[in-house]
Amino acid sequence: MNNNITGKTGVLGIIGWPVAHSLSPLMQNAACVALGLDYVYVPFPVAPENLRSAVDGLRVLGVAGFNVTIPHKEAIVGLLDGLTDEARLIGAVNTVKREGDRLIGHNTDAAGLIASLQGDLGFDIEGRRVLLLGAGGAARAAIVGLCRAGAASVIVANRTPEKAERFVADFRSVFSGANLALSPLDILKGDQRLKGVDLLINTTAVGLDGTTFDGLDLAPMAPCACVYDMVYTPPLTPLLAEARRNSLRFANGVGMLAAQGESAFSFWTGCEPPNGLMKSRLLAVLGSQDMLDNGLYSK
Numbered sequence: 001m002n003n004n005i006t007g008k009t010g011v012l013g014i015i016g017w018p019v020a021h022s023l024s025p026l027m028q029n030a031a032c033v034a035l036g037l038d039y040v041y042v043p044f045p046v047a048p049e050n051l052r053s054a055v056d057g058l059r060v061l062g063v064a065g066f067n068v069t070i071p072h073k074e075a076i077v078g079l080l081d082g083l084t085d086e087a088r089l090i091g092a093v094n095t096v097k098r099e100g101d102r103l104i105g106h107n108t109d110a111a112g113l114i115a116s117l118q119g120d121l122g123f124d125i126e127g128r129r130v131l132l133l134g135a136g137g138a139a140r141a142a143i144v145g146l147c148r149a150g151a152a153s154v155i156v157a158n159r160t161p162e163k164a165e166r167f168v169a170d171f172r173s174v175f176s177g178a179n180l181a182l183s184p185l186d187i188l189k190g191d192q193r194l195k196g197v198d199l200l201i202n203t204t205a206v207g208l209d210g211t212t213f214d215g216l217d218l219a220p221m222a223p224c225a226c227v228y229d230m231v232y233t234p235p236l237t238p239l240l241a242e243a244r245r246n247s248l249r250f251a252n253g254v255g256m257l258a259a260q261g262e263s264a265f266s267f268w269t270g271c272e273p274p275n276g277l278m279k280s281r282l283l284a285v286l287g288s289q290d291m292l293d294n295g296l297y298s299k
């Protein structure tokens with residue numbers, strides 16, 4: 001933590017509701033201290049009904065930048081002064097930077113996911129077939145990252161089918177060359193179409209606190225396939241436990257959390273955070289070091 005706060009110290013932070021559980025202050029402050037940058041990163045609990053006044057407040061208080069987490073990522077889009085192309089395409093903002101008097105919204109989740117797939121699983125998306133679970137904000141970031149990285153096909157499976165239909169229609173109009181398809185979530189019940197999936201990504205909230213998908217059976221997946229779960233509490237989600245049971249390579253969302261944070265840090269400060277620092281701080285606090293030691297994350 002910055003112990004030398006002065007009148008010149010830059011303020012960074014995160015808005016969310018709730019926000020007390022956020023691990024971003026830990027990893028962002030660690031990077032500021034490691035580089036000797038005169039910033040401090042603080043949590044701001046913002047109830048949904050207060051979002052507009054909070055954004056106005058952050059603007060007039062001169063905050064240098066902030067992250068945005070659940071439930072504000074989509075609602076904040078219309079309250080900012082500009083968006084990067086990435087944020088506009090995704091339709092959600094997880095990082096805001098002050099530029100003069102303007103607040104510019106960005107989204108680093110897509111880049112974070114792709115970086116984590118490469119770093120944690122050694123998985124290169126180009127030409128690969130993906131099964132994407134979910135059609136919310138995280139799924140929007142994922143599909144942008146996947147299509148930009150050259151995925152051969154993406155099957156989208158979501159609990160609410162109408163939402164998945166709208167989601168696929170939206171992105172077919174953006175990525176006209178992309179091969180996008182729909183499936184019920186029942187594909188997870190040992191469906192033979194799993195044989196043709198190179199990468200399964202969970203972007204839903206299922207897995208949090210040990211919740212699971214009904215009838216989960218990944219046995220048909222090919223031995224070289226990978227499973228990625230954006231959820232990281234518990235570190236070994238039921239989806240990842242099923243991947244392990246079938247000897248598939250897998251990783252949880254810790255690497256993505258770190259990588260989206262690294263991109264946000266660079267966006268605000270113009271500096272690269274020390275390599276691996278944010279992820280190691282997260283693994284230490286989540287008690288996941290044993291997974292690292294067992295080779296379940298990349299080193």
Ligand code: NAP
Nearest residue numbers: 134135136137138139159160163203204205230253256257
């Ligand atoms: P969101 O916009 O609210 O979307 C939630 C998604 O989860 C929807 O597709 C929803 O399906 C599905 N879902 C929720 N409960 C379900 C259930 N019981 N059974 C089946 N599907 C269910 O939330 P989000 O922003 O996309 O975030 C989703 C998850 O990703 C969260 O756990 C978040 O923490 C995680 N995430 C992780 C990172 C990271 O860096 N690791 C980054 C971003 C998000 P319906 O459409 O049917 O409601």
